[in-house]
Amino acid sequence: MAGQRRSPTQVDVARRAGVSQATVSLVISGGALGNQVAESTRQAVLQAAAELGYTVNAVARSLKGGRNRMLGLYTFEPVFPVDQRDFYFPFLLGVEEATAAYGYDLLLFSSAGSGGDRRIYAGGVNRLKVADGCVLLGRHLHRDDLAELAKEDFPFVFVGRREVPGVELSYVAADYVGATSEMVAHLARLGHRRLAYLKVTDDREWTRDREAGFRQGLVAAGIPDDQVRVFAMDERAALSAVRLQDWLAAGITAVLVEPTDDDSAIVALENAAAEAGVRIPDDVSVAVLGDPPLSEATARDWTRFTLPREQMGREAVRILLELLNDNVSARQLYLDCTQVAGDSVTELPE
Amino acid sequence: MAGQRRSPTQVDVARRAGVSQATVSLVISGGALGNQVAESTRQAVLQAAAELGYTVNAVARSLKGGRNRMLGLYTFEPVFPVDQRDFYFPFLLGVEEATAAYGYDLLLFSSAGSGGDRRIYAGGVNRLKVADGCVLLGRHLHRDDLAELAKEDFPFVFVGRREVPGVELSYVAADYVGATSEMVAHLARLGHRRLAYLKVTDDREWTRDREAGFRQGLVAAGIPDDQVRVFAMDERAALSAVRLQDWLAAGITAVLVEPTDDDSAIVALENAAAEAGVRIPDDVSVAVLGDPPLSEATARDWTRFTLPREQMGREAVRILLELLNDNVSARQLYLDCTQVAGDSVTELPE
DNA sequence: CTGAAAGCGCTTACAG
DNA sequence: CTGAAAGCGCTTACAG
Numbered sequence: 001m002a003g004q005r006r007s008p009t010q011v012d013v014a015r016r017a018g019v020s021q022a023t024v025s026l027v028i029s030g031g032a033l034g035n036q037v038a039e040s041t042r043q044a045v046l047q048a049a050a051e052l053g054y055t056v057n058a059v060a061r062s063l064k065g066g067r068n069r070m071l072g073l074y075t076f077e078p079v080f081p082v083d084q085r086d087f088y089f090p091f092l093l094g095v096e097e098a099t100a101a102y103g104y105d106l107l108l109f110s111s112a113g114s115g116g117d118r119r120i121y122a123g124g125v126n127r128l129k130v131a132d133g134c135v136l137l138g139r140h141l142h143r144d145d146l147a148e149l150a151k152e153d154f155p156f157v158f159v160g161r162r163e164v165p166g167v168e169l170s171y172v173a174a175d176y177v178g179a180t181s182e183m184v185a186h187l188a189r190l191g192h193r194r195l196a197y198l199k200v201t202d203d204r205e206w207t208r209d210r211e212a213g214f215r216q217g218l219v220a221a222g223i224p225d226d227q228v229r230v231f232a233m234d235e236r237a238a239l240s241a242v243r244l245q246d247w248l249a250a251g252i253t254a255v256l257v258e259p260t261d262d263d264s265a266i267v268a269l270e271n272a273a274a275e276a277g278v279r280i281p282d283d284v285s286v287a288v289l290g291d292p293p294l295s296e297a298t299a300r301d302w303t304r305f306t307l308p309r310e311q312m313g314r315e316a317v318r319i320l321l322e323l324l325n326d327n328v329s330a331r332q333l334y335l336d337c338t339q340v341a342g343d344s345v346t347e348l349p350e
Numbered sequence: 351m352a353g354q355r356r357s358p359t360q361v362d363v364a365r366r367a368g369v370s371q372a373t374v375s376l377v378i379s380g381g382a383l384g385n386q387v388a389e390s391t392r393q394a395v396l397q398a399a400a401e402l403g404y405t406v407n408a409v410a411r412s413l414k415g416g417r418n419r420m421l422g423l424y425t426f427e428p429v430f431p432v433d434q435r436d437f438y439f440p441f442l443l444g445v446e447e448a449t450a451a452y453g454y455d456l457l458l459f460s461s462a463g464s465g466g467d468r469r470i471y472a473g474g475v476n477r478l479k480v481a482d483g484c485v486l487l488g489r490h491l492h493r494d495d496l497a498e499l500a501k502e503d504f505p506f507v508f509v510g511r512r513e514v515p516g517v518e519l520s521y522v523a524a525d526y527v528g529a530t531s532e533m534v535a536h537l538a539r540l541g542h543r544r545l546a547y548l549k550v551t552d553d554r555e556w557t558r559d560r561e562a563g564f565r566q567g568l569v570a571a572g573i574p575d576d577q578v579r580v581f582a583m584d585e586r587a588a589l590s591a592v593r594l595q596d597w598l599a600a601g602i603t604a605v606l607v608e609p610t611d612d613d614s615a616i617v618a619l620e621n622a623a624a625e626a627g628v629r630i631p632d633d634v635s636v637a638v639l640g641d642p643p644l645s646e647a648t649a650r651d652w653t654r655f656t657l658p659r660e661q662m663g664r665e666a667v668r669i670l671l672e673l674l675n676d677n678v679s680a681r682q683l684y685l686d687c688t689q690v691a692g693d694s695v696t697e698l699p700e
Numbered sequence: 701c702t703g704a705a706a707g708c709g710c711t712t713a714c715a716g
Numbered sequence: 717c718t719g720a721a722a723g724c725g726c727t728t729a730c731a732g
Contacts, residue, residue: 007479007502009708009710010709011709020719020720021719022711022712022718023717023718025709025710025712026712028710030711030712033712036718037717037718038717038718041717041718055478056710057708057709057710058480059412059413059418059708059709060413060708060709060710060711061709061710061711062409062724063407063413063708063709063711063724063725063726064709064710064724070457080443080446080447093430096430096458096460097430099460100428100430100460105459105460105477106457106460107420107456108446108457110449110450110455127408127455129407129409130412130420151403152357359724359725360726361725369702369703370703371703371726372703372704372728373701373702373703375725375726375728376702376727383728387701387702388701388702391701406726407724407725407726409724409725409726410724410726410727411725412708413707413710413724413725413726414708414725414726414727414728
C-alpha cells in the first residue's frame with residue numbers, strides 16, 4: 001500500500017504527451033490563452049493528464065498568482081464549540097451555500113487554533129492567501145490584522161460592519177440602525193413615550209449603530225431626550241433593582257436592551273425585575289435589540305428583531321466574488337432585520 | 351484604495367538587515383538550524399522583519415514542503431441541505447474539531463455541485479488532490495470513484511464501513527454488529543424470545559452488518575430460527591397491518607427495525623400498528639437499530655442505539671493523518687454505539 | 701556562522 | 717501554434 005509516490009506534475013504530463021510543460025499549463029489552466037492550442041495537441045495533453053491522474057497543485061498555482069476556485073472562511077472565534085454553534089452556524093450555512101452555488105470550494109481556516117484568541121498572522125504566517133479570497137467572521141477581531149490584510153490587497157469581506165481607521169473595508173452587515181429605530185417606532189405606536197435604553201459599554205460598531213438607531217427613532221417619534229434614560233452596563237455597573245424602580249417612578253414604561261453575544265444583559269434585566277417585583281410586560285415592556293442565543297432561563301418569546309444570518313453569509317460570498325472578478329473597490333451592504341412581535345411588549349392604556 | 355503594494359518578502363528583509371535571504375529564512379523559520387545563526391545577526395533580521403511588517407507566505411512555504419496542511423472533506427450527498435443537516439452535522443463537527451486540533455485547515459468540497467449525484471472525478475480530474483488527504487462521507491457513493499482513488503494512492507478515510515472489491519479501504523465505522531446483537535440480548539433479558547426483524551432490501555454494508563448482529567444475538571440468546579420472522583421492506587412491499595397481526599398471532603412480542611437514512615421504516619411500522627389497533631409497547635415492543643433523524647410524527651423516545659458520530663469524524667481525521675505521515679497501509683476502526691433505553695420496549699410478563 | 705544556488709510546481713510574457 | 721525562460725517566495729543541502 002501507500003507508495004507515497006509523489007503525484008505527477010505538468011512536467012510528467014508534458015513528457016508523456018511529447019510537448020513542453022508550458023503547453024500543458026496552457027491547456028490545463030490557460031483560460032482564454034488555452035484556445036490558442038491546436039486541438040490535436042490539446043487532446044494529447046488531456047489524455048496524458050488523465051492517464052497519469054494529474055491534478056494541478058493548488059499551492060503552486062497560488063504562489064504564482066493564479067486562482068484556485070477556493071474561498072476561505074476565517075473566524076476570529078471558534079465557530080464549532082458548543083456555546084457558539086447556534087449563533088455562528090447560520091452564517092456558515094449561508095457562506096457554504098453560496099460558495100457551492102458559485103462552484104467554489106470552501107476552506108475553513110481551522111488551523112488558526114481552537115483557542116479563544118485567533119490571529120490571522122499567527123506566528124507571522126498568513127495562511128489566508130491559499131484561498132482566492134476570504135470571508136471573515138467574529139466579534140473579537142484584531143484591527144491590525146485587518147489593516148495588514150487590506151494593505152496586502154487580499155480580497156476579503158467581513159460579515160458584520162467593521163471599521164478600521166484609514167482603511168475602507170468590505171462588509172455585509174445587519175441594519176442595526178434601521179431595526180432599532182423601527183423598534184422605537186413600534187413602542188411609540190403602542191403608547192410608550194418614556195423609554196430606558198440598556199446598553200453595554202463596549203464601544204463597538206454594533207453598539208454604536210443601535211444607539212444611533214435609538215436616537216433616530218426618538219426623533220422620528222417626537223420623543224424628547226428628557227423622557228429617556230440610558231444606562232451603560234459593564235462588569236462593575238450591573239443593573240440594580242433600585243435603578244429599575246427609579247425608572248418606573250420616573251414614568252418609564254419600556255426598556256430596550258442591547259444583547260451582547262450571550263443573554264447576560266437580558267438575564268441582568270430579568271433579575272433586577274424579579275428582585276423589584278416588577279412583571280414583564282405587565283409593569284414594564286421589554287424589547288430586545290437582536291436575537292442572541294438564549295439559555296433555558298431566559299427562553300421566552302421576547303419582542304425583538306432577528307438578523308438575516310444565512311443571507312448575510314450568502315451576500316458576503318457574492319460580494320467577495322465581485323471583488324475578485326470585477327476588480328471593484330470595497331463594498332458595503334446592509335440587510336434588513338426582521339421584527340418579531342413576541343410577548344414582552346404590551347400596549348399602554350391611554 | 352488598493353495600495354497594490356505587495357507585501358515584503360525575505361529578500362526585502364535581507365536587504366534591510368544587510369544579510370542574505372537564506373539567513374533570513376534560517377532565523378524566521380529555521381527551527382533547529384536557526385540556532386546556528388549568530389545572536390547579533392538574528393537580532394538584526396528580527397528587527398528588520400518587524401520594521402517591514404514581514405509575514406511568512408504560507409503558500410510558498412507549502413510549495414517547498416510538498417504538503418498543504420489541508421485536509422479535504424468530500425460528501426457524496428450535500429451535507430447542508432435542511433433535511434440532512436441533523437444527520438451529517440455531528441460528523442462534520444468531529445472532522446472539523448480534529449482537523450483544527452492537528453493544526454490543519456479543512457477544505458469542504460462544495461463545488462462538486464449541490465445536486466444529489468456527486469462525483470469525485472468530475473470532468474476527469476480529481477479535485478480532491480488539492481488537499482493532502484481526504485475524509486469521505488455519504489451513503490450514495492460511487493464504488494468506481496473509490497476504486498480509482500485508491501488506485502491513485504491518494505490517502506483517504508471513509509466515515510462508515512465501505513467495501514469495494516479488490517481494494518482495501520480505510521474507514522471508521524459504527525459497530526452495527528455489536529450494537530444490534532446487544533439489542534437482541536436486551537430484548538431477550540426482558541423476556542422477548544419471539545422476534546420480528548424489519549429490514550430494508552437495499553443490500554448495503556450497514557444492512558448486512560445489522561442483520562449479522564441480529565443473527566449473532568439470536569445464537570447468543572439461544573433463540574432458534576423458527577422463533578423469528580424477517581421481513582424486507584421496499585417500495586413494492588410495505589409492512590401491512592395484516593402482516594403485523596400475523597406476527598402477533600404467531601407469538602411475536604418484539605420488532606427490531608432497521609432505519610434507513612430517514613424515519614420511513616419507523617413510520618411504516620407505526621402506521622401498520624395504528625391500523626391494526628396495536629399499541630407500542632403495550633402490545634408489541636419496538637427497538638430501533640440506530641438513531642435516524644425523526645420527523646415530528648415519529649418523535650418519541652424510541653428504544654434504540656446511537657452512533658458516536660462526532661467521535662467517528664475525529665477518528666477518521668486521526669487515521670487519515672496516520673496514513674499521511676506514518677506511511678501505514680489501510681486501516682479499519684470500529685467504534686461502539688450507545689444503547690438508549692427509551693420507552694418503546696417493555697418487559698414481558700412471565 | 702553565512703551565502704550562493706537549486707528547486708518546489710506552476711503561470712505568463714516573450715520569441716520564434 | 718509551441719517552447720524556452722523567468723519568476724512567484726520560500727527551504728535546505730552544500731560550500732566556504
